[in-house]
Amino acid sequence: MSKPLISVIIPTFNRAHVIRTTLDSVIAQSYENWECLVVDDGSSDETIEVLKEYHQIDERIKVYFRPSDRQKGANSCRNFGFEKSNGEYINWLDSDDLWHPNMLQFHLNLMKGNEGKITVTQSSFFYNEKELNKGRLWKENKKENLSMVGMIRFDIGWQTTSCLWLRELLPSKPFDEDLLAAQEWLFHCKQVYSLGIESFIFSNKVLSFIRRSDTSSISNTLVVKKRNPNYLRARNKLLKFFLDSGDSENIQIVLNSLSSLLLKILSHNASNQDLIEFENLLKKINSRKWFFYKLSKRCIIKFKLNTNFSKRLLLRVLKRV
Numbered sequence: 117m118s119k120p121l122i123s124v125i126i127p128t129f130n131r132a133h134v135i136r137t138t139l140d141s142v143i144a145q146s147y148e149n150w151e152c153l154v155v156d157d158g159s160s161d162e163t164i165e166v167l168k169e170y171h172q173i174d175e176r177i178k179v180y181f182r183p184s185d186r187q188k189g190a191n192s193c194r195n196f197g198f199e200k201s202n203g204e205y206i207n208w209l210d211s212d213d214l215w216h217p218n219m220l221q222f223h224l225n226l227m228k229g230n231e232g233k234i235t236v237t238q239s240s241f242f243y244n245e246k247e248l249n250k251g252r253l254w255k256e257n258k259k260e261n262l263s264m265v266g267m268i269r270f271d272i273g274w275q276t277t278s279c280l281w282l283r284e285l286l287p288s289k290p291f292d293e294d295l296l297a298a299q300e301w302l303f304h305c306k307q308v309y310s311l312g313i314e315s316f317i318f319s320n321k322v323l324s325f326i327r328r329s330d331t332s333s334i335s336n337t338l339v340v341k342k343r344n345p346n347y348l349r350a351r352n353k354l355l356k357f358f359l360d361s362g363d364s365e366n367i368q369i370v371l372n373s374l375s376s377l378l379l380k381i382l383s384h385n386a387s388n389q390d391l392i393e394f395e396n397l398l399k400k401i402n403s404r405k406w407f408f409y410k411l412s413k414r415c416i417i418k419f420k421l422n423t424n425f426s427k428r429l430l431l432r433v434l435k436r437v
Contacts, residue, residue: 119149122220122280123203127193128211129157132166134327137245139170139177141214147221153201154211155180155193191291191299194276198290206281209324213277214248216323223280223323232317233282234307239275239324248325254278257318267301267308268354268369276300278324285311298350305354309366348374 124142128135135154142152154167154177167179180200186192194208207223209215216222223235239254254275261271285307291299308316351374358366 119147120204120224121202122147122150122205122207122224123198123201123283124150124152125194125197125201125206125208126152126154126211127157127190127197127208128154128159128163128167129190130159130161130163131211132159132162134212135163135166136170137214138209138211141217142177142209143174144217145215145220146218147224150176150220151201151203152177153180153197154178155182155197155200157182157188157190157193187293189293189296191293191295194291195289195293198286201283204283206283206286207279208276210277210326212327213275214242214245214325214327215277216325219323220280222319222321226317226319227280227282230317233285233311233315235280235317235319236274237278237319237324238322239278239326240322241328242325243328253322254326257320262313262316262318264305264308264313264366265369267305267313268366269373270301273301273304275324275326277326285315292350292353295346295350295353297346302350302353306357309357309361 126135126138131138139152139154142150156163156167156179158181164179167177170177171179178200180197182188182193182196186196190210197208198206205224207220219237223237226232226235226237236257238257240248241252241254242248242250255273257272257274263272266272287306290303292302295302351370355367355370358370
């Protein structure tokens with residue numbers, strides 16, 4: 117029986133202190149027909165030396181560098197790694213996270229047993245590598261929430277590392293390189309919309325482990341006030357995607373979920389460019405007055421009217437209406 121090649125793609129930046137255990141978890145896989153492409157984002161520590169060492173240990177581990185003409189960031193590295201990969205199946209993995217030894221084999225068995233196209237298992241958080249099975253789940257995907265609506269509302273979701281993709285179902289540039297957060301949510305929403313939720317096979321088995329620390333990933337060096345505006349940018353992109361598709365129903369679902377999120381975004385100073393883009397989309401959708409009326413009501417309830425933030429936000433709302 118043929119054993120298809122699986123490409124494991126890892127973006128990394130200054131992870132010399134943790135990437136060894138990540139690569140060890142790949143090498144330890146019971147399924148052995150894989151290649152591991154590690155794409156460095158310009159590390160200034162000893163990450164490159166560690167990667168070269170591991171290439172000598174196992175030639176299935178291949179080291180690449182983000183081209184200088186490509187935008188810096190984990191998403192550029194993920195896309196570049198995808199371009200260089202050869203596998204029939206694709207699995208992304210972050211450079212500080214870990215896999216169960218049966219991660220890849222379980223996914224292949226799940227896919228074949230259910231005639232699925234994409235398989236999704238569970239991830240859990242960990243702080244101590246000796247206690248991998250004690251952390252809370254990243255997201256509990258309940259059966260009743262498995263839908264496009266559930267994806268938009270984030271009632272369901274999964275870590276990039278916990279999903280095995282059939283290559284032919286992926287776009288040429290899976291991750292939006294303009295985003296510093298919410299890129300996985302946007303990518304997964306588009307894929308569920310294009311392929312249908314029935315193409316995804318879900319299992320509650322925990323096979324990937326997400327490290328929690330102050331330096332847990334490339335993107336986590338951003339503070340919350342820099343991440344939140346990206347959530348608006350990602351929703352802008354999804355609104356445009358649905359607008360181009362003529363899907364008014366899903367547009368309304370995105371707006372409903374945004375009315376509460378935008379309070380957090382505005383409180384962390386979203387860029388004028390993103391706000392203008394959002395307002396222009398609302399004009400095209402003809403939902404501007406309704407949305408800002410709903411937003412102002414939420415603002416009054418959440419922040420009361422005795423805070424400077426509430427006053428500033430309501431003035432902004434009134435000007436836009």
